[in-house]
Amino acid sequence: MRIAWFISDHGYGHIMRNTPLILETLTRPGVELTVISAESHLEVLRRYVRPGRVEMIPFEKMDYGLEVIPGTLLIDVPRLEEGAAAYIADFDRRAAWAEQLLRRGGYDRAVVDMPVWALLGAKAAGVESVLITNFTWVEIYREYLPDALVEPFRRAYRAADRVLYYELSNPQYRALLPGGEDCGLTARPFDPVKVATIRAAHRQPIVFCSIGFSNQGLAKPLQAGGLPYDFITTAELAMEGENVTRLGPVEDMQNYAAAADYCIAKAGWGTVAEILLAGKPAALMGRDTVAEDRMTIQQLEERRAAIKVQVDELADMAGVMARLVRFAENGFRPGHYRNNAPFIVDRLLAGH
Numbered sequence: 001m002r003i004a005w006f007i008s009d010h011g012y013g014h015i016m017r018n019t020p021l022i023l024e025t026l027t028r029p030g031v032e033l034t035v036i037s038a039e040s041h042l043e044v045l046r047r048y049v050r051p052g053r054v055e056m057i058p059f060e061k062m063d064y065g066l067e068v069i070p071g072t073l074l075i076d077v078p079r080l081e082e083g084a085a086a087y088i089a090d091f092d093r094r095a096a097w098a099e100q101l102l103r104r105g106g107y108d109r110a111v112v113d114m115p116v117w118a119l120l121g122a123k124a125a126g127v128e129s130v131l132i133t134n135f136t137w138v139e140i141y142r143e144y145l146p147d148a149l150v151e152p153f154r155r156a157y158r159a160a161d162r163v164l165y166y167e168l169s170n171p172q173y174r175a176l177l178p179g180g181e182d183c184g185l186t187a188r189p190f191d192p193v194k195v196a197t198i199r200a201a202h203r204q205p206i207v208f209c210s211i212g213f214s215n216q217g218l219a220k221p222l223q224a225g226g227l228p229y230d231f232i233t234t235a236e237l238a239m240e241g242e243n244v245t246r247l248g249p250v251e252d253m254q255n256y257a258a259a260a261d262y263c264i265a266k267a268g269w270g271t272v273a274e275i276l277l278a279g280k281p282a283a284l285m286g287r288d289t290v291a292e293d294r295m296t297i298q299q300l301e302e303r304r305a306a307i308k309v310q311v312d313e314l315a316d317m318a319g320v321m322a323r324l325v326r327f328a329e330n331g332f333r334p335g336h337y338r339n340n341a342p343f344i345v346d347r348l349l350a351g352h
């Protein structure tokens with residue numbers, strides 16, 4: 001069975017959540033994989049996959065995504081409208097490229113995490129496609145763009161032959177593409193040795209902070225000095241204090257989430273999945289301007305798995321930590337989640 005796997009390059013969350021699925025797929029006999037994504041994202045995958053196991057084809061700007069105002073998490077609507085229009089104008093070229101790849105390579109299936117033109121190319125090539133995600137750009141773009149720019153995405157998503165819903169998939173995605181299958185969570189596995197090493201390096205409770213690589217950080221550094229915690233932050237999140245460690249790009253973030261006592265993060269699905277699987281109390285940055293984040297946080301609040309903090313509240317890190325500690329001690333329900341990669345791969349391979 002030959003699979004072409006198309007992965008969004010909008011931030012690193014998509015390549016991170018697909019990596020455990022790719023690794024699981026490689027354990028199945030008779031499966032050959034080709035992964036298509038940006039070179040920077042394929043480079044991340046190479047850290048986990050032995051040379052020669054997977055064909056990798058670089059394709060820059062696989063996906064469009066969002067535009068944020070520098071120094072904020074707010075949407076830059078004029079830039080978004082201009083960029084989305086340019087992306088849609090290129091659908092036909094991209095879909096034709098995907099069709100040609102699928103036909104010439106004799107592929108049996110296209111797995112798609114977000115790039116909608118790959119679904120169009122698979123339909124044209126007569127290759128079964130499986131869309132796997134927790135949201136679509138339709139529910140996000142409809143809040144900012146005219147319907148003339150949303151409808152092409154809506155039509156493209158409906159080209160999917162099968163649909164898988166990740167845990168926390170939002171209701172609008174399910175309504176747009178009904179009849180899919182629930183498939184749970186997945187994330188890169190935790191390394192107990194690395195987790196223990198991280199914990200051993202800190203004497204105070206650890207707070208892991210992540211903003212995600214698809215954003216440009218916040219305008220002003222957050223202040224954590226003097227607080228009785230050790231803060232470990234991703235590269236894009238500026239935080240100052242003698243108790244702050246700032247990581248480099250694209251580290252094994254899942255191990256830091258597992259080592260932490262508390263987490264503060266943007267509500268990207270990949271980060272949330274790692275936090276849930278690690279069973280850690282979290283404060284998630286409220287971004288009501290983005291449907292995916294808003295709906296994810298709402299579900300997690302209902303499950304008592306996280307609290308919401310507004311971005312401007314982060315200026316008072318002592319106050320945020322007081323709320324988070326109270327939540328962890330009174331009301332936090334960690335749930336019972338598992339890394340569902342084997343089951344998800346079963347569903348991706350089903351029917352062949």
